[in-house]
Amino acid sequence: MAVATPExxxxxxxxxxxxxxxxTLVVAAGLALFAVLHLAKLGWLPLPLSEKWLRYGxxxxxxxxxxxxxxxxxxxxxxxxxxxxxxxxxxxxxxVPLCLVISINAFWTAVG
Numbered sequence: 001m002a003v004a005t006p007e008x009x010x011x012x013x014x015x016x017x018x019x020x021x022x023x024t025l026v027v028a029a030g031l032a033l034f035a036v037l038h039l040a041k042l043g044w045l046p047l048p049l050s051e052k053w054l055r056y057g058x059x060x061x062x063x064x065x066x067x068x069x070x071x072x073x074x075x076x077x078x079x080x081x082x083x084x085x086x087x088x089x090x091x092x093x094x095x096v097p098l099c100l101v102i103s104i105n106a107f108w109t110a111v112g
Contacts, residue, residue, distance in 0.1 A: 006090035009075030062106035
């Protein structure tokens with residue numbers, strides 16, 4: 001039996017899924033892109049994008065993180081049904097609030 005860890009959702013004491021290197025790289029690149037969009041919108045990083053495209057990008061970031069807050073209704077998010085695992089407890093205490101703050105920040109930056 002695998003050791004329960006708070007990094008990934010669990011199903012019957014086992015990891016519900018294990019992301020591969022490609023998915024991990026895509027997520028890391030996405031997070032870096034989100035940061036670049038914020039920096040560009042704030043004027044700290046010049047990019048050859050119009051204000052309109054920066055706004056659309058940040059609205060997309062806000063939407064993605066808000067969808068993460070809502071979750072998949074099973075293992076992640078505010079409306080998850082599995083609540084007794086180490087991941088679920090960390091998700092409720094830290095991951096969902098963090099994603100909500102990032103979502104609000106992205107929406108705020110997009111319209112500001």
